[in-house]
Amino acid sequence: MIVLQDVEKYYDNGTRALKGINLTLQDGEFAFLVGPSGSGKSTILKILTAEIAPSEGRVQVNGFLLDDKLRSKKKSMMRRTLGIVFQDFRLIEKKTVYENVAFAMRVTGSPEKEIRKRVPYVLDLVGLNVDTDRRPNELSGGEQQRVAIARALVNNPSTIIADEPTGNLDPARSLETMMLLEKINQLGTTVLVVTHEQDLVQRFAKRVISLDNGRIISDGMKGYVTHEQEKAAPAE
Amino acid sequence: MNKKKPRRRSNLLYYIKEGVSSIFRYGFMSFASVVIIVACLLIMGSFLLVALNVNDLIEEAESRNHVVAFIDYSLSEEDARGLEGRILATQNVEGATFVSRRQIYEEWLERHGEEYVAGIDEEVFRHRFIIDLEDIAYMRETLPHLRHIPGVALVDAPIEMAEWFVLLRNVAAGVFVSIVGVLLVISIFIISNTIKLATFDRREEIAIMRMVGATNWFIRWPFIFQGFILGLTGAALAFGIQWGIYGILADLIMRVSGGHLIQVVSFASIADMMIMLFLGTGFVVGTIGSVIAIRNYLKV
Ligand SMILES: Nc1ncnc2c1ncn2[C@@H]1O[C@H](COP(=O)(O)OP(=O)(O)O)[C@@H](O)[C@H]1O
Ligand SMILES: [Mg+2]
Numbered sequence: 020m021i022v023l024q025d026v027e028k029y030y031d032n033g034t035r036a037l038k039g040i041n042l043t044l045q046d047g048e049f050a051f052l053v054g055p056s057g058s059g060k061s062t063i064l065k066i067l068t069a070e071i072a073p074s075e076g077r078v079q080v081n082g083f084l085l086d087d088k089l090r091s092k093k094k095s096m097m098r099r100t101l102g103i104v105f106q107d108f109r110l111i112e113k114k115t116v117y118e119n120v121a122f123a124m125r126v127t128g129s130p131e132k133e134i135r136k137r138v139p140y141v142l143d144l145v146g147l148n149v150d151t152d153r154r155p156n157e158l159s160g161g162e163q164q165r166v167a168i169a170r171a172l173v174n175n176p177s178t179i180i181a182d183e184p185t186g187n188l189d190p191a192r193s194l195e196t197m198m199l200l201e202k203i204n205q206l207g208t209t210v211l212v213v214t215h216e217q218d219l220v221q222r223f224a225k226r227v228i229s230l231d232n233g234r235i236i237s238d239g240m241k242g243y244v245t246h247e248q249e250k251a252a253p254a255e
Numbered sequence: 256m257n258k259k260k261p262r263r264r265s266n267l268l269y270y271i272k273e274g275v276s277s278i279f280r281y282g283f284m285s286f287a288s289v290v291i292i293v294a295c296l297l298i299m300g301s302f303l304l305v306a307l308n309v310n311d312l313i314e315e316a317e318s319r320n321h322v323v324a325f326i327d328y329s330l331s332e333e334d335a336r337g338l339e340g341r342i343l344a345t346q347n348v349e350g351a352t353f354v355s356r357r358q359i360y361e362e363w364l365e366r367h368g369e370e371y372v373a374g375i376d377e378e379v380f381r382h383r384f385i386i387d388l389e390d391i392a393y394m395r396e397t398l399p400h401l402r403h404i405p406g407v408a409l410v411d412a413p414i415e416m417a418e419w420f421v422l423l424r425n426v427a428a429g430v431f432v433s434i435v436g437v438l439l440v441i442s443i444f445i446i447s448n449t450i451k452l453a454t455f456d457r458r459e460e461i462a463i464m465r466m467v468g469a470t471n472w473f474i475r476w477p478f479i480f481q482g483f484i485l486g487l488t489g490a491a492l493a494f495g496i497q498w499g500i501y502g503i504l505a506d507l508i509m510r511v512s513g514g515h516l517i518q519v520v521s522f523a524s525i526a527d528m529m530i531m532l533f534l535g536t537g538f539v540v541g542t543i544g545s546v547i548a549i550r551n552y553l554k555v
């Protein structure tokens with residue numbers, strides 16, 4: 020479970036990126052986090068992954084309280100409950116597809132025997148039908164994102180957090196990637212996806228948390244509401 | 256309990272494997288690190304070997320720096336001999352040998368012949384003690400204590416000579432410490448730069464490790480291993496080279512001197528000490544180098 024209570028974030032340069040964020044994501048939920056560029060989406064994700072600390076408020080992620088007293092060891096343990104996916108995939112170019120996924124298990128201390136069983140399983144789960152001895156740059160964007168999702172899944176996290184996972188993909192690949200995340204959610208993993216692609220969001224009947232200028236302006240199942248639509252609405 | 260053990264071992268293997276692969280990936284820097292460690296240890300080792308070999312010579316030379324305490328004319332030989340206890344009780348005195356005026360007189364006779372000594376009475380000479388000091392560096396401080404012993408008339412000491420020896424000793428030690436110190440600092444600097452380069456090159460990999468929940472120590476250990484493998488490799492190489500060079504030199508000296516003049520300390524007799532010293536230094540240098548590198552680069 021993810022809980023943010025009255026979260027504020029000021030960056031060192033004085034930018035107030037988040038203003039009183041209250042948000043709860045139950046286990047097994049799927050939610051989109053949407054909003055225009057600069058609205059604070061990435062800031063929320065960075066707080067959830069303990070890359071940065073909130074300036075004020077309370078943040079709880081899968082049982083870990085993310086305050087500035089969080090020890091580095093605990094931080095690592097918290098991150099093992101998360102699978103993180105980025106727009107730019109962040110695969111290691113020197114490693115093969117197989118090694119990129121196995122790497123996540125190896126560096127968290129999984130025994131080799133377990134790695135050999137688990138990696139093919141998740142590669143199959145994400146529907147990657149390529150030679151796993153190939154390097155990331157020999158794959159298409161959609162395939163690379165599948166590898167990244169496989170890596171996020173391989174340590175069996177309870178939550179997947181994706182920051183613009185379809186930002187570098189064409190519409191067809193984007194839809195496939197969202198459907199893959201939906202499938203993963205149906206298998207029991209909580210999923211939080213940041214995106215600004217309205218068309219894509221509207222194809223799924225999911226919870227949409229809408230952010231603007233550091234504030235949550237809507238949160239519900241209805242679909243994507245842009246800032247412009249919000250402003251336009253009263254005039255109608 | 257038996258679930259944790261194989262995991263530990265596989266982690267250790269992982270650290271070593273990663274450390275070694277990093278060494279080969281930055282081959283030139285690793286080579287430079289090892290070369291500088293070898294140079295450092297060879298200089299250190301050579302100094303020590305020279306010191307061990309000349310130590311006997313120096314001790315021999317230093318022991319010639321006797322202090323002579325002349326005894327008052329009024330004391331009989333028996334009374335004079337009685338001062339030995341007081342002299343030996345003086346701080347920094349190691350030993351004292353009594354020489355009577357009779358012995359001195361006879362030495363003179365022997366050395367210069369009857370005619371030269373004719374007319375010189377035995378009474379002209381004083382009874383005396385030839386005194387060995389524990390440390391000639393404190394000769395100047397020891398003299399007043401000897402002079403103030405009742406019955407001691409005069410004290411003669413080669414103070415300038417002693418101070419020259421002490422100066423030589425201190426200069427040699429100073430040169431040794433500063434050369435080795437500078438080389439150690441350079442070694443640490445080069446190792447830490449090699450490792451910094453490795454951490455910088457792998458920053459994306461490190462970011463991913465963090466992201467998937469690798470612990471800080473899991474991220475750091477390979478770099479620490481990289482450092483101390485470099486250090487230990489340098490130490491092992493330096494030891495082998497030192498042994499080889501020393502063997503050749505010792506052989507040469509023994510052959511030239513016919514084995515009479517100089518007795519060379521055998522390397523085998525000090526090999527244990529040398530290898531411990533080399534490996535210890537290599538380990539410390541390698542580890543400090545990597546700790547400096549990761550302290551700057553792998554912040555929590
Ligand atoms: N490291 C930073 N230092 C200062 N300001 C930042 C930093 N990161 C983001 N910001 C600012 O915080 C606000 C929110 O940014 P971000 O969370 O990246 O938005 P989004 O992901 O929705 O585009 C923006 O005004 C941005 O300029
Ligand atoms: Mg962003």
